[in-house]
Amino acid sequence: MRKWLGLVGLVAALSSGLVSGLVLAQIDLSDFDDDSMRDMDDANKDLGPVLGAGNAEIALADLDVLRKTLLQTQDYFEKKGGTDDAVKIARDALALVSTAEAQIGARNFDGAAATARDISKNCKSCHDLYKPLTK
Numbered sequence: 001m002r003k004w005l006g007l008v009g010l011v012a013a014l015s016s017g018l019v020s021g022l023v024l025a026q027i028d029l030s031d032f033d034d035d036s037m038r039d040m041d042d043a044n045k046d047l048g049p050v051l052g053a054g055n056a057e058i059a060l061a062d063l064d065v066l067r068k069t070l071l072q073t074q075d076y077f078e079k080k081g082g083t084d085d086a087v088k089i090a091r092d093a094l095a096l097v098s099t100a101e102a103q104i105g106a107r108n109f110d111g112a113a114a115t116a117r118d119i120s121k122n123c124k125s126c127h128d129l130y131k132p133l134t135k
């Protein structure tokens, strides 16, 4: 019996996820700033190698680009409304940016590189929910 209830719960959770995914796919993104996202993409791709090379100055500059766009993204989704998880994901990313900066400050480049990988996962978690598949 308990097994069945678990299964019903799982199916309900999966289908509600699917439904919200479909609803979210319909939000209007025509006023979204794609250029900033592309700048952020460049900075994010640069970050791993730069941290590997122990270059604090460039890594911090890359993180500045990320912070600027993430703040803008957070603001965008706050204004849009009904997209609370996007706001939360952007906020989590901003916290990761601060963590990476502190790690660089402490010359902990391995730690900062691990945080940079978490940032990339964070990008993906927002894209999975909000970025149209055609982008």
Ligand code: HEC
Pocket (backbone or CB within 6 Å): 029, 030, 032, 034, 037, 038, 040, 041, 042, 044, 066, 073, 074, 077, 086, 087, 089, 090, 093, 119, 120, 122, 123, 124, 126, 127, 130, 131, 132, 135
């Ligand atoms: C809170 C949500 C969110 C976060 C976090 C986020 N993105 Fe995006 N991103 C989007 C959305 C939404 C789009 C699609 C915009 C559209 O369709 O106009 C997008 C589009 C993009 C694009 C395609 C732009 C284009 O039109 O060519 C790139 C590249 C990109 N993001 C990179 C990143 C990177 C790198 C990160 C992490 C450092 C990131 N994004 C974090 C929401 C997010």
